[in-house]
Amino acid sequence: MKTTPTADQLNRLKATAKAAAGRAYAPYSKFSVGAAILTASGKIYSGCNVENASYGLTNCAERTAIFNAVAAGEKKLKLQCVVVYTPTDMPTAPCGACRQVINEFGPEARILSICRGQGHIASSTHELLPDAFGPANLA
Numbered sequence: 001m002k003t004t005p006t007a008d009q010l011n012r013l014k015a016t017a018k019a020a021a022g023r024a025y026a027p028y029s030k031f032s033v034g035a036a037i038l039t040a041s042g043k044i045y046s047g048c049n050v051e052n053a054s055y056g057l058t059n060c061a062e063r064t065a066i067f068n069a070v071a072a073g074e075k076k077l078k079l080q081c082v083v084v085y086t087p088t089d090m091p092t093a094p095c096g097a098c099r100q101v102i103n104e105f106g107p108e109a110r111i112l113s114i115c116r117g118q119g120h121i122a123s124s125t126h127e128l129l130p131d132a133f134g135p136a137n138l139a
């Protein structure tokens with residue numbers, strides 16, 4: 001599978017993730033996050049973090065984007081790339097829970113974290129979650 005998005009796809013992913021961060025519901029942390037995912041079939045889905053007064057029920061932007069794709073009918077969802085945007089000076093890599101969910105659908109995915117500042121983190125599922133537990137363990 002081709003795992004590197006084209007320049008055009010990357011631009012669209014970045015813009016989509018940034019726009020999604022603007023829809024974050026983060027009244028408690030005030031930390032807005034947007035995510036955009038590129039499927040192997042070339043579709044883009046987005047998500048933002050959705051917090052809750054019962055803090056532990058918060059859903060991160062990355063998981064919202066993935067669940068959004070599944071809920072939209074992506075029966076054989078395969079993630080090619082995940083882009084995370086935060087309106088901060090430093091980029092934010094996905095949390096542990098999101099790494100596990102990304103692995104479920106994108107063990108070979110590229111992961112790019114960008115921010116308002118100059119920095120970025122270019123990574124992969126393998127790098128962020130080595131020796132992952134996943135579907136193959138249950139096969």
Ligand code: THU
Binds near residue numbers: 084
């Ligand atoms: N958050 C995300 O949405 N994605 C991440 O990768 C890290 C954390 C959210 C969860 C919570 O709403 C806020 O950021 C602060 O933790």
